Amino acid sequence: VTSRTIRWGILGTGRAAHDFARGLRFVPGAEAVAVASRSHERAEAFARRLRIPRAYPCYEDLIADGDVEVVYIATPPHRHMQDSLSCLEAGLAILCEKPFAINAAEAREIVLVAQKARVFCMEAMWMRFMPLIRRAREVARTGQIGDVRLISADFGMATPFDASGRLYSRELGGGALLERGVYGVSLAQWLLGKPEKIWAQARIGSTAVDEQSTAILSYRSGAQAIVTASLRERSSNEALIVGTRGRVRIHEFFFRPERLTVDVFADSPEPVPYDDKSLRGRAITALKENRVLRGARLRAALLVPGLSAVKSQEIIEPISGNGYNYEADEVARCLRADLLESPDMPWAETIAVLETMDAIRAQYAVHYPADVTT
Numbered sequence: 001v002t003s004r005t006i007r008w009g010i011l012g013t014g015r016a017a018h019d020f021a022r023g024l025r026f027v028p029g030a031e032a033v034a035v036a037s038r039s040h041e042r043a044e045a046f047a048r049r050l051r052i053p054r055a056y057p058c059y060e061d062l063i064a065d066g067d068v069e070v071v072y073i074a075t076p077p078h079r080h081m082q083d084s085l086s087c088l089e090a091g092l093a094i095l096c097e098k099p100f101a102i103n104a105a106e107a108r109e110i111v112l113v114a115q116k117a118r119v120f121c122m123e124a125m126w127m128r129f130m131p132l133i134r135r136a137r138e139v140a141r142t143g144q145i146g147d148v149r150l151i152s153a154d155f156g157m158a159t160p161f162d163a164s165g166r167l168y169s170r171e172l173g174g175g176a177l178l179e180r181g182v183y184g185v186s187l188a189q190w191l192l193g194k195p196e197k198i199w200a201q202a203r204i205g206s207t208a209v210d211e212q213s214t215a216i217l218s219y220r221s222g223a224q225a226i227v228t229a230s231l232r233e234r235s236s237n238e239a240l241i242v243g244t245r246g247r248v249r250i251h252e253f254f255f256r257p258e259r260l261t262v263d264v265f266a267d268s269p270e271p272v273p274y275d276d277k278s279l280r281g282r283a284i285t286a287l288k289e290n291r292v293l294r295g296a297r298l299r300a301a302l303l304v305p306g307l308s309a310v311k312s313q314e315i316i317e318p319i320s321g322n323g324y325n326y327e328a329d330e331v332a333r334c335l336r337a338d339l340l341e342s343p344d345m346p347w348a349e350t351i352a353v354l355e356t357m358d359a360i361r362a363q364y365a366v367h368y369p370a371d372v373t374t
């Protein structure tokens with residue numbers, strides 16, 4: 001029973017649906033058995049291209065298939081709640097794309113229905129299951145870089161403007177924060193928890209969604225996070241976790257990384273405040289500022305690697321499969337263990353991420369139709 005094949009259905013035939021279906025090929029004991037589209041032709045073409053046995057011309061037909069155990073919801077965000085509820089109410093488990101819903105109220109409703117129906121439900125936040133993201137988190141959580149004080153996460157791509165396209169459309173749940181910033185908010189939530197205060201600004205475009213969003217989150221611990229997202233420009237696409245003794249750089253693209261740089265400042269002593277007028281403080285400052293000593297130390301560090309003030313480690317690990325396989329593996333693991341939620345992407349965290357995003361966009365007044373009805 002524990003190794004039974006997990007039979008997947010897929011709602012939607014866009015980019016994510018396509019990539020996920022390909023990713024399933026790398027998951028042992030998983031099979032895509034059905035796909036549904038709003039159009040008969042698109043369903044057929046998708047099924048043919050990805051060798052999926054059954055193609056349905058409407059979503060309801062897939063939900064009534066009878067042989068599907070879990071549905072991957074790859075529709076635009078404005079219909080995530082509606083599609084999730086249809087599946088859950090029919091007893092089908094779901095893996096729903098990010099953003100899990102338009103706002104926290106919708107997310108709470110989905111979770112409530114999953115709880116009532118006792119059906120598995122998870123946000124498809126694939127980032128959390130990437131091996132190097134997990135490694136970065138491990139480094140941060142085990143204190144190797146000291147206490148985490150700052151996280152910055154930046155995701156921006158130059159997406160050609162299309163007023164009715166998914167990314168720029170308010171009706172479909174577009175916007176930089178919901179589409180891209182969600183990764184940074186989720187990373188910060190994972191490492192630092194719920195922020196205490198939020199400050200945000202955005203550049204709003206002609207379709208009334210945020211085309212560039214910047215949010216500063218601050219935490220009771222004194223830590224801060226900066227989350228930036230853009231629909232118009234390709235930015236660094238990196239994340240940085242800064243601790244009191246070191247830092248982890250998660251290279252582009254930080255939500256599906258294949259390279260990390262971990263710097264630990266091996267000799268970082270207790271920091272001496274600038275205004276430390278004690279004998280010790282003045283002595284340390286004088287030594288640090290002495291050009292001859294500094295030069296000698298730098299030369300020595302170059303010649304004798306162990307003497308370097310920074311212990312730097314580059315970690316490279318290519319993604320296996322296409323990256324979607326990791327979250328699908330997690331769903332299979334949870335379903336086989338009869339879990340209703342994943343311990344790594346629990347419901348409370350999905351809701352907390354949406355609460356933070358609600359608060360961010362409230363500050364720059366981006367609203368979606370669903371905000372009125374929920």
Ligand SMILES: NC(=O)c1ccc[n+]([C@@H]2O[C@H](COP(=O)([O-])OP(=O)(O)OC[C@H]3O[C@@H](n4cnc5c(N)ncnc54)[C@H](OP(=O)(O)O)[C@@H]3O)[C@@H](O)[C@H]2O)c1
Nearest residue numbers: 012013014015016017037038042074075076077097098166
């Ligand atoms: N994890 C990731 O890396 C990743 C990557 C991309 C996207 N995503 C997420 O996945 C979701 C889908 O993104 P995508 O890039 O795959 O979008 P997409 O290419 O536009 O595909 C969305 C699909 O949803 C279906 N759909 C249903 N109602 C629709 C409507 N009113 N307007 C447009 N399409 C509608 C369409 O399929 P039919 O016409 O066949 O029904 C369409 O092909 C989003 O939430 C996005 O944020 C995640």
